[in-house]
Amino acid sequence: MTISGLFAPIPVPFNKDESLALDKLETNLKRWLSQPLDGVVLPGSNSEAPYLSDDERLAVWQVCGQVFRDSGKIWLAGTGVERTPDTIRLTLKAAECGAAGTLVVPPHYYKKDMTHEVLLAHYRSLADASPIPVMIYNIPAFTGIDFELKTLIALAEHPNIIGMKDSSSNVLKMGQLLQARPDFIVFAGTGGALLPFLSIGAAGCISALSNVAAVPLKEIMNAFAACDLEKARRIQISIMEINFAVTGGYGVPGLKYAMDQTGFYGGPPRRPLLPVGEAARKHLDRLIADLKLA
Amino acid sequence: MTISGLFAPIPVPFNKDESLALDKLETNLKRWLSQPLDGVVLPGSNSEAPYLSDDERLAVWQVCGQVFRDSGKIWLAGTGVERTPDTIRLTLKAAECGAAGTLVVPPHYYKKDMTHEVLLAHYRSLADASPIPVMIYNIPAFTGIDFELKTLIALAEHPNIIGMKDSSSNVLKMGQLLQARPDFIVFAGTGGALLPFLSIGAAGCISALSNVAAVPLKEIMNAFAACDLEKARRIQISIMEINFAVTGGYGVPGLKYAMDQTGFYGGPPRRPLLPVGEAARKHLDRLIADLKLA
């Protein structure tokens, strides 16, 4: 199976008291199944992964596994935590629940100590033990770790490390990686970088925006596949502002608010994250209205 | 009770299979009690705190609480985790176990979202709920978050937020903070900054080096208190290289190796951290020998 296309890194819904809302998760997942998505990822940064206990992580996977069974679509787990054995343990659980692969954020507290050698050992131990394919998740804005090209090239040699998501939108590094490892699967980490990444051979994107606006992102992919570059460019440019707003701009709280406005259950973030304020809500309202008109 | 003096942010000992070695912890703690320390902190960055489960955190506190009871010395807990309610919950547990205060690293995964407002809300919620005094732990090298002066000044207004540890060794920011809040308790975050911090009114230091070399650090404090500036300077300068080696230089694995060479149980780090290599061991051997001669 090849992992490619458009994926939503879904938010995890919480009730007003911040408790896990598995019923809302199920409803949302069914709605996402009806969107032009190739799958979902959970939990990732947009899922408040660092705010979930291990039990909660398992619970959301079980719900996802049930909803996606026989759907023809796939889901990827987020299993990266600080310790190597914990990352392996969670990956085995995710595989049991039906994950098609895992997207693994690096350990990152001891940033300076996460050397080339340490990262190789960590990911290789995982890839050796994992029954499902491993993908690297590079998101320096959150981890403070930006994978070096040589580390990526070395990791790509492992038969069970098949690709990565680059949330740093580094077209230069990804281009060099694809020159060295043409078969490595590269995902854009944000909808704003989709077309540039496709142009150099990326397999798709895993982007916050696809939670609420899968249609235009899929249209970009389709137009690109059909060599309709002008259409692809036009749509790509039209979503830049909203794409920024629901990720870099207003973070998970912004994305959850946007979900509430587009037929999903968004709900509150967990503290310390706070809901978006008045100005952000107005800005998002305008952007969502523009999107619906388009 | 005032919290001041020399504190060791102790490593947590693991067996060869990476399991928690509570017996070794107890032995080490008793040895630290005999050193010229005013107390210990656990778990902090030197304790591989991000690699401990909640149960393990509780277990080390229980051991520490028993060993320190009636010792005349105090211990501070590290209770900062990603979620606000979890941080509060852990703080209540630490207080039950006998912690004299808590040193709280900020939530840091969503770095960009950890705004002035979010940090205020997080720490104030904690300080309101905590039965023990709260101290802020600023360590941008690991968290990617460097507290703004205005945030520190605002937090210092809370009666239960009494001080901080600044592992960024920022004498300018600490000086400004102490101008605005003369009674705030400031700790140097590394032994290399002890004398500069004392000179502007710091209460002491919480430093990796004090795990293995409390004597010279205490001598600096004593010489400073006695206005023997030349002696204080001479000792301070003499420990700069070893101080760097056991923290910034070789990280927790370096500190654990140094413990093994100085009568404590160091043992292995947990993966992904790897034990120090041959060159680092030789360097540390030489620095420790020099220290013993001095």
Next chain:
Amino acid sequence: MTISGLFAPIPVPFNKDESLALDKLETNLKRWLSQPLDGVVLPGSNSEAPYLSDDERLAVWQVCGQVFRDSGKIWLAGTGVERTPDTIRLTLKAAECGAAGTLVVPPHYYKKDMTHEVLLAHYRSLADASPIPVMIYNIPAFTGIDFELKTLIALAEHPNIIGMKDSSSNVLKMGQLLQARPDFIVFAGTGGALLPFLSIGAAGCISALSNVAAVPLKEIMNAFAACDLEKARRIQISIMEINFAVTGGYGVPGLKYAMDQTGFYGGPPRRPLLPVGEAARKHLDRLIADLKLA
């Protein structure tokens, strides 16, 4: 006149004693005229601009003006220096010499003081005074200044500020800029970002690599224009390593060495820059050989 296509930001040749080699410049320029370039830029970062006196800057423009007269191609000047009046003065000189536009690096010594307001005032003063169109040169790796989106949008309102070169290869920011100002002229700042930038509507690139390998870069542009995306992608990926080597990798000394191997006069850099060492030369030899075979 529209400014678009493929531009070489040319190195300035020096004799062995580091004196300006205007004869070599003339020879090189004539050779570049025969390449599939739309023009050249001088002096930019690849020209050791910060190492040229004002008189030398004028001398190279005069040579360039003569060589390019009636050539059907254009050249852009680099006129950005630290002071606003000096930048204006140099721009007037460049225009006299025949420059079709100017690419202007921001003042950058007082980084913190180069606020939105200061940058607006600087560029607007220049654009008001300049008889030729002004383009912004964003190169944070050298200046430590990364233009904010809002600053770019505000500057783009000025009728004489027509475009920019983004050497940070930030497809997200450029996409947002093009959504806000669809007619702004955006150039990729390195050959490795050419195709991703074209995909979102860029006008071309100004890249070190085009000094020595204009052919493949022009082929990428042609294939893209002809909607032959597979060919464009294949060539783009094939040049990633050499593109990195002659810019980020080995800097101006690496580029000058590559010129010496490809029929141009490269010559030595000015000190403090030092010629590339043995390992770099071997690496570049291999990359150049591969390129010639392709």
Next chain:
Amino acid sequence: MTISGLFAPIPVPFNKDESLALDKLETNLKRWLSQPLDGVVLPGSNSEAPYLSDDERLAVWQVCGQVFRDSGKIWLAGTGVERTPDTIRLTLKAAECGAAGTLVVPPHYYKKDMTHEVLLAHYRSLADASPIPVMIYNIPAFTGIDFELKTLIALAEHPNIIGMKDSSSNVLKMGQLLQARPDFIVFAGTGGALLPFLSIGAAGCISALSNVAAVPLKEIMNAFAACDLEKARRIQISIMEINFAVTGGYGVPGLKYAMDQTGFYGGPPRRPLLPVGEAARKHLDRLIADLKLA
């Protein structure tokens, strides 16, 4: 001759039309001679050095040389520019004008290329050629270059490289440097770091604040020398906010405004720098009033 004590890195005065005001410079210099300063530095960052032509640099040195002759005080030149030969040439001129030493900012445009080897070669060439002692000026906030410890230790071996100014206020690095090279002369780069730097053996400070408030800074040095640590600390803490305001806070325009309020000629900065606004003026007015009361 030993270089130590309190130095003012003086602003260069300009007339309203931004032309050099040598008469104002002379008046200011005479006033500084009456302050408890050991000397001045010009041009440095506070002198808008990057905004001076070579001729202007020479002109200010000539005035300074005349005013300081037979004054019993010394002045240090700032001679660091981008090219190695230019830096040497300017240093020879400064020596002719009577400079007691030179404080040399590193070349910094090609940040990535300013490797350990390149910096060694640059400073050693200069130190070999210079008739006056060379001091290193480390100011990463402006240059983007932060000298590595190993580079400083290697440069300190040269008999004509006698010291440095560290505007990064890095007490850890300076402590390590002084452990390795106890005779190296270290200056704090800001008044806010004076006492912490003195505590580890620094020779004094070269600080913006000493232009307008030499008295309290000298009192700190005197109290420290007399082992009156409580007085030293009290004064040090009392100047933290104004110290920040006239440097990091409001930059050269803030310092020039403060000079205008304290009996010197400050005058306008050169563009692109803009005079400070209303809020900054009010803030500075308050801080200056507090200082006079103290």
